[in-house]
Amino acid sequence: MCTCFLVYLATSPLEHAVTANTTTDLQQPPLAVEMRGIVKRFPGVLANDHVNFELRAGEIHALLGENGAGKSTLMNILAGLYKQDAGTIKVKGKTLEFSSPRDAIKAGIGMVHQHFMLVPSQTVTENILLGLDEPRFLMRLQEYDKKIADLGDKYGLKVDPRTKIWQLSVGEQQRVELLKMLYRGADVLVMDEPTAVLAPQEIEGLFETLHSMVAQGKSVIFISHKLNEVASIADRVSVLRRGKVTASGVPAKGVSRQELASMMVGREVALAVDKKPKTPGEIILDVKDVHAENDKGLPCLRGLSLHVRAGEIVGIAGVAGNGQVELSQVIAGLRPCKKGQALLNGKKVSNRDTRYGIEHGMSYVPEDRTHVGSSPNLSVTDNVIMKNYRKPPISKGSMLDMSAATKFAQELKEAYDIIVPTVNTPVRLLSGGNLQRVILAREISGHPNFMVAVQPTRGLDVGAIEGVHRLLLTQREADAAVLLISEELEELIALSDRIYVIYEGRMMGEIKVEGAEPDKTLMDAIGLMMTGTPLEQIHMEGAPTHG
């Protein structure tokens, strides 16, 4: 049994962790899941190359890896969605063969996918019962409502069973997915990047839930590529890189973020950004008392004023849904501005043709890369010329010069390290990081003097995030004004020269950032502002403020 706890390590600095670990192994609880020598091959790719993975009963085990490292494949095998080419799966000591997700659920393994599989027009109870043979014939849902409410109470998953899914927030929908698995008797919960879609407080709520589930004997596999989360939630960590295990079952406390990052990426990664001191220039973007409505017709921006100068990165902090996205849309001319205006280089851009802003030096990296920032079925070439196809050399008069366009795309592919077989490949086949590089390549190649970037690193892995940060900083170096909207506070503090915090479409205050290290008082102040306390009411020590 003891050999099962052997820790595979790729890098030597961790060896002390190994010795520290083996001494305590004898008292460890039994294994909930044991995967041995898993091999999974896709055409042209070895997704899992003799992967060993083990989950102890009652632990939260983080599975780290970049996009495409094979972690989802491994978990899809465990959940019965894929069949492994070689290798064995043992659940609670018994070797099992899964031929469908049903078998995996029967064995007590439940997977919560990144994209929820819920029917929006049905209630929570109906969704949970979907696919089960109960209730039989008569739809007496009241008793099930009660059962599900009780189950929710037991694990701290508060959701009203009679609410329809579309009325729930993303965090609540995730709870429904968890309830669905618990109702089916899952003991092992596989969470595929559960935090990617959540707001900061929702993440905290999820972590509490996971802890309470583990306390009640469940085990959790937590797929992620976010290093800071792993440290705060997981007991142990396994890392995959290109289908191979680079760390297996390392205690999360005994390993640094830097070490995890290099195990994921296979090289040293600069987690800290290198921001040089710089004096900002003229005001490029001037937002004056902007009011706007959201898609539901409710006010979402209520008199917002801010400005961005040349050569500075200005961050907008706020919990998702407090008007950040709408602000970027007003600036880009994609959303009507009810009152006030946004000026670019002194000229009005709000309530104006989107094309006007584009032609006057505005670039925009939207939140939704796959449907707004790019056109998934069009090629890389078509996507990179979407903003300059009306100008030479891409077009002459009303004629498109496709060979010039291909040449342009080829140049961007080289310059921005876009990994793609040919520039004719549709961008829907690109990974998130590559797609973001295509978008940034297009936006930066127009030599903007102003850039608004919304969640530019969301869902990207460490290596890709590093690249995006570098590109944003080069814009600052090139004296462009950058408005960075992000929910990652650390990212904002690392990159920004100033941060505005908004709450329910109102300005809560402005903070000047000095030094790239996140400082506790600063973080706390921003946290308070994000939940609705204006800066004037916060008594801060140390952190310099103005505005």
Added chain:
Amino acid sequence: MSDQAIQPVEVTPPGEDPKKGTRGKIWQALLVPALAVLTGLLIGAIAILAVGENPLEAYGALFAGSFGTPDRFIEGFQTYFASGDTSKLLRAIYPITESLVATTPYIFAALSVALGFRCGLFNIGAEGQVLMGALCSAYIGYSITGLPAFVHLPLAILAGAAGGAVWGMIPGYLKARFGAHEVVNTIMMNWIAFKLSDWLLKGPMQASGSRPVTPNVEATAELPRFFPDPLRLNWGFVLALAVAWLVYWFLFKTTLGFEIRSVGASPDAAKYAGMNVTRNFVLVMAIAGGLAGLAGTAQVLGVDHWVGQGFSSGYGFDSIALALLGKSHPFGVVLSALLFGFLRSGATRMQSMAGIPIDIISIIQGLIVIFIAAPAIIRWIYRIRAIPVSDEAMRTRGWGG
């Protein structure tokens, strides 16, 4: 599951190998439609067997009906070389010319639907647009007299295009301005066109006599025919090929075409890139309407020379299938229109020669469309690996899109 499932394709996307070049790509694009046609014919053969007929005989008659028979060709050439008499030769090529005559309106109408698809619009209104094009061309054709052909004919053609364009533009404008779904509105416009034509043919546009038909168009408005009667092949077919090339050029070589394709591929991305999405909706519906209108024009000015009730006989609806079959590419559309034209024209012969009901052809056409719409069936039958790369055919979004 998402990123891993995509991963393998990213490394070696089949059909995207630059070394294979365009020939490989064209072959890939044609493979599934060709197999769909073959499978349709095979299952059609079973249907023919089921009604107690011989499929070989039936398909022989179908072939003879659409292409002609070799011995007639030989006889035709022999007589021509022996005596200079072309009558037998003309009789030999008659089936082919009739097939091309049947193809012509299909090309125009299917181009109309295909252009709509490219912009993410579902133009179900081709039927009505065909009718409006026919009526407008006919009106200009018979009501104006004394013009020379080089003025009268273009005028009549333009009138047809304009009639269809207006009929297409109205739903386009309603979508752009009010968000009204084009499927509903084009269907409604079809009914308006049908009833309007009924009224016109029994009233203002009725020729003297009791039949609800228009007068014959002036000779100066007719599309010239290539051969003496009864061969009806005319310049309409050449015009259709030229227009198909023009649509290709417009879609793939101009900035406006790029905008249209971008809007069709993702309206949100197009809007974000500064393109005027709603303007493109109106523009494309107008051009699509004009193309469908030309189908009516070609039929009136080239073949019938008048318009009667029940004029269009479903060109507009068949064209939806044709656009799908041709993957919304102008050249693909021409090929699929040729296929349907030859099947239709041969079917008439099959009915008279082999006694097989003409409806068999409808069954075969239906099967082909099903196989094209669900290529997974064909891939499964013939064990072809899926090509996830150049799947650009159908981009129209669902309701409320």
